[in-house]
Amino acid sequence: MFQINAKKLGFAFGLTGALIYLGCMIVMITAGKEGSIIFFNSLLHGLDTATIIRMDVSLTEALLGIVQTFILWWLIGACIGVFYNVQMKNK
Secondary structure (H helix, E strand, O other): OOOHHHHHHHHHHHHHHHHHHHHHHHHHHHHHHHHHHHHHHOOOOOOOOOOOOOOOHHHHHHHHHHHHHHHEEEEEEEEHHHHHHHHHHHH
């Protein structure tokens, strides 16, 4: 029976989430407000992001966002690992 290391899976999820967050930051820095709106509107199937995109994000707020994103996705990944392991034991 294969068991998933829940902590390692959580770390992989958390790191992936943080990288996606950093990617969003890079898009916003390089594309500017109008380019970001175009990018995120096309990514979100035409959902209009013009009213929710805010360009005046402080460095502290951005760093806190990366940490929060990592923690949230770490918890999601760890839960998936634990749930998988529990289901495999019940077979």
